[in-house]
Amino acid sequence: MSFEMWAEKYRPKTLDEMVDQKEIVERLKSFVKAKNVPHCIFAGPPGTGKTTAALCLARDLYGEAYREHIMELNASDERGIDVVRETVKTFARVRSIGEVPFKIMILDEADNMTADAQQALRRTMERYTETCRFILCANYSGKIIEPIQSRCAPFRFTYLPREEHDKYLRYIAENEGVKLLEEGLNAIYEVCGGDLRRAINTLQAAASLGKPVDAKIVYSIAGRANPADVQKMIETAMKGDFLEARRQLREMIQKYGVAGSDIIRQIHTEIFRAEIPEPWKIKLADIVGEIDYRLVEGADEEVQLSALLAKLVEAAYEIKSARKG
Amino acid sequence: MYQPWTVKYKPKTLKEIVGNREAIEKFVNWVKSWEKSPPAKRAAFLYGPPGVGKTVTVEALANDFKMELVEKNASDYRTEEAVKRFAGLASQYGSLFGTRRIILFDELDGLTGTADKGGVKAITDIIKTAQCPIVLIANNAFDPRFAVLRNYCLLIEFKKPSATEVLKHLKAICLKEGIAAEENALKFIAQRSEGDIRSAVTDLQALAQGKKRLTYDDVSWLGYRDRQETIFTVLRMILYGKTCEGAKRAVDMADVDIDMLFEWIYENVPAHLTDPHDLARAMDALSIADVYRGRIRSTQDWSFVRYVIDFMTAGVAMARVNTKTSGWTPFQFPKRIQALSRSKEERAMQLEIGHKIKRRCHISATRASKEVLPYLRIIFKSNVEMAAGIAKWLDLSPEMIDYLAENEEKAEAIKQAAGLKPS
DSSP states (O other), rough: OOOSSSHHHHHSSSGGGGSSHHHHHHHHHHHHHTTTOOEEEEEEESSHHHHHHHHHHHHHHHHEEEEEETEETTTTTTTTTHHHIIIIHHHHOOOOOSSSSOOEEEEETGGGSSSHHHHHHHHHHHTTTTEEEEEESSSSSSSSOOOTTTTTTEEEEEEEHOOHHHHHHHHHHHTOOOBOOOHHHHHHHHHHTTOHHHHHHHHHHHHHSSSOOOOHHHHHHHHHHHHOOOHHHHHHHHHHOOHHHHHHHHHIIISSSOOHHHHHHHHHHHHHHHOOOOHHHHHHHHHHHHHHHHHHHTTOHHHHHHHHHHHHHHHHHHHHHHHHH | OOOOOOTOOOSSSGGGGGOHHHHHHHHHHHHGHHHOOOOOOOOEEOOOOSSSSSHHHHHHHHHHHTOEEEEOGGGGGSSHHHHHHHHHHHOOOOOOTSBBEEEEEEGGOOOEEEEEEEHHHHHHHHHOOSSSOOEEEEEEOGGGGHHHHHHEEEEEHHHHHHHHHHHHHHHHEEEEEEOEEOOHHHHHHHHHHHOOOHHHHHHHHHTTOOSSSEHHHHHTTSOOOOOHHHHHHHHHHHTTSSSSHHHHHHHHHSSOOHHHHHHHHHHHHHHHHOOOHHHHHHHHHHHHHHHHHHHHHHHGGGGHHHHHHHIIIIITTTTTOOOOOOOOOOOOEEEEHHHHHHHHHHHHHHHHHHHHHHHSEEEEEHHHHHEEEEEHHHHHHOOHHHHHHHHHHHOOOOOHHHHHSSHHHHHHHHHHHHHOOOO
């Protein structure tokens, strides 16, 4: 077993090594051949190879010293307009020396950029097109403003098909001397839903236990690695234990820094899945929507969400009494 | 000549200050960090209960470091213009004669109502470009009015010193005053003060000045005024109130501010309103009170506070329809407050680890701290060898290893395997 992060160790280095997204890879290869790259948007769910494709493209284009010609920025960490003004501009305007006359700026998680920053970016992209090409990686291209979208070649990344996913994980397991059982592999796919980074992280954490990786281990890893166990919190509330549900909520928000908006989105999904009378679902959705709006307005996340939990306690109680009566 | 002992025995140097060593060290380090260039946070926000030595600390530091202390009280900066007059002072590091300067805005809690609108904002503006250390002092740094201001400040919490620490201080005073005091008597005063040194010294002076001896009997007649008791009475008036008026009146009795009272109510509602309908109604009332708090924040119009009070008191009282008043349920201290400061540190650590992951793994620190870190936690708990390899690969600090392993023995083993420690 090697002792680094496997997700990084097994990240493809060149476009040839990329297992999937075949059409995209072919088009990127044609860019390398022509030694010309347009501005691009790589859109798609997490763990589908967007950043990898950008890095592979850069390596194929510039060779081993590719790092001198690219810059990676993470919009989630540096999302403000100042970064675009300073860092991006400084990088973009200086011409690259070498065979390829432009540099590449990889803007990861670009859908987290503020609208202002995107406007600033749009001008920078235009002004320095000759010296710098931009690759914007994003989960949702819809969150990128129209003027930028129209300047970029769009690439849509999709989840790996099941066979590719399995092949890749089996290859890693074999290479690392890990016994990966068929049921373990199925479980990984089930909990990670084709997100390859999560899948590899799950495999590594499971392997660290030093036992053959079976379904039980995978589920327990997934449970421990996912602090936002909203489903469990809802169940606790529906059982009537408000205090415990509130404690779980507090831990999610305070200890793990889960955003209130993420929690409420999950509650919304769970409510429609819950085994409660149909009319109740829409009643609760109204309350969820109201609380969601309050959170957007900047209300206290825990106070608002625990008021929602109290409503769930009440709903479960009423449903139970109605069934009995 | 009559001189208050609180002035006469006020610590002149940092060494003499009672308790709060950690806070003082943090503060000193921050002031020292100015020697090179202005640090990221150009203001320090000292907060904590009354009489624990916040102002004294700043004065003693100025004295120890031979700095010129420019001190402003609430009355000096009620309006934006008033504050702006100090802007010039803050724009240079030193004064005319080369001594360094430190600017203190004391009693920030004193800013109230719309009259002071802009005062907080003006202070924030000064901090942004300050060329000398700015110090702010308030009892409650987490007042919503300071929400923006806080971002520019290094928060330093001053806690109540222990009764033993207060006792030591009282003994020293008695020694200097030539009073032979019974240990019991001083202990009683120290305990009664609940960490408020100023009130302890005032009490001591009232009881002992001019005497040669101070006995337990001299002091024991002072009724034990339990501050805890006040808040319990207030909570009882709210959680078991029959009328809106009665519940609302509780606010005037409370010796904590509105936000703290909100936390007390928020903590205790579930245990005292157990019927699901009542609970939902009470929590709903609290959530509406919270919405009005947000409206105060966004409009800076404090008159909305009356609706906050309506819903957190009368709203909660009127929620009781089905829950019977039976037996006696104890009141709990708001746990959220304690948990909040603890988890703030924890999240800072998570983000630091996130940055380490970012350097290696092409993922934002924010996402790494949420999506990769949980897996590291599992690995660090279950596989020393792999953890050590990853620790080296990510270049984690010993503190980060401690945090991820959550177990001292494990953490030490990982550090050793990673070669971070001589075996």
